[in-house]
Amino acid sequence: MIKVFYGTESGNSEMAADDIVELIEDAGGAAEVIPMEDADVSELSGEKLIIVVTSTYGDGELPETTQPFYDALKSDRPDLSKVSFAAFGLGDSTYETYGNGIDTVSALLKELGASQTGETGRHDAAKTLPLTDVVSTWAQSTLPIFQD
């Protein structure tokens, strides 16, 4: 079961996380959506692959529900050396801090030993591409289930 953690300010990351789970399930895999504020970071060490999805809030800060996830990782510091993660960020390129949220979370996961699979996906709200389409393209080029 691949856990897809999302952190959000206005709900767009939840939509992206839902899309990712649906894509994985359509490909025959198993996945579940978990809001970051509900995540138990002590259990992350036992995961093989996790997916993190978050937007950026304000001028580069973490969204409301990403912050407690980040804070818990920072304080508990679980050993993630056996964990791979894939990352997808939502942002607005008219801000200089575009994508800061996912980069901040990814950096901490790496600091705790996790290794990233593939490139960080990004949806830019300033462009007209639908979120669903961008998520789909990223997932199919990044997630191992689509590479088998």
Next chain:
Amino acid sequence: MLFRPGRKARFQFSKTDLKKVDEMNAPISAATTTLLPWRDAEFRMNPFPWYDTLRKQAPVYKDPTEENTYIVSRYEDVVAFGRHPSLTMKAPSWVDKGAWGLFKDCIIVRDPPEHTALRRRSNKWFTPKMANQWAEASAEAVGKVIDELGPQGNVEAYRNLALIPAHHAMCKALGLPNDGYDTASAYMMDCMIALGSDVTPAEADRCQTAFDYLQDRVTQYLDMRRETPSEGMVSSWLDLVAKGEMTPTQLNDGVMLFWATGTPNAAYLITGGLEIFARKPEVFDLWRSEPSQRKAILDEVARLHTAEMSFDRFTTEPLDINGQIIPAGMHVRFMIASANRQPELFEDPHEFRLDRSADTPPHLSFGIGPHSCPGMVIAQAEAHAVFNLLTERLTRVELAGAPIYGHDDRSARYRRLPLRLVA
């Protein structure tokens, strides 16, 4: 948005006055006369030629008709400075808020971090996922209209395919009865007119009357939900008040904001799309056949149909826009309708086009920064629900008469959009 600055007398400039205006503008722009005839009927119907002149001659313009007011009209300046952290929603003491002063503690009068906490409280009810659920009520309302069409398929689309369906979605989110919005929306128009420039005393009085009515309705709905709670934001917020996690003022202001003010702008957006569908049947067909194009279609509809043509902020310190200094304590109007049609960024700016280059910047119709429209997500969901249903059940929509618009100098609106729905 919001706040009616103190007005100056109606402008009939003598040559001496114009010289004074010119001198007043000298440090900030090269304008030699008023560039924005706010009450002029032609201006209100089609302000874009005036905006073109404004951007060229005085991109940062000290409005001679409004006290302490500056106008910023270029896209790049609106984006760069419209969300500047030194700007505030809190009006200085010289501002006459008029009836809009009833809002004491909500997202339209607070700055971060208080604003952030308030915004998060409502965001929970308007995520894209939840908005899609609420918008099912819009589709149901439109479906009923189609079911009950006469033999000619004639419908007044603004009220019946946009305003009331959108209100049904909002009421589903709030957990309130969805009737009675014809009256409320008519009063809401009076409220919006009072946000313009050069508001007359009669218009200010009508705004007060309108808010008296709207407040009375909100009070009644809050009493209703105290007696009989239901699923939805209002009952949830009443629980927060009971627990001491929200103040009664925040509750009242927030419900007023979403119930009363939330829908007319969404209805303008939806109706704008319907008019484009009628004038360009290929876009109607494209909506049906190419779901991946729907975001681009709605974005272009929104760019052309900017419901609130400007948003307002106040300076707390001198604001330097390309060397032009707006002093502290001033009112600034950021002209998003002007920015949305800036030809250097949007080729053929008045045309609906889906072939714009990939680096075309986003429209600003929902505002920018932390104070961007809190109803954006549900408005888009309502538009999708209405357009999806229409394209599923109809082959086309046609104009059944000339649209009637009712724009003032700040808000754009339809009064009628006669359509013929063809199954």
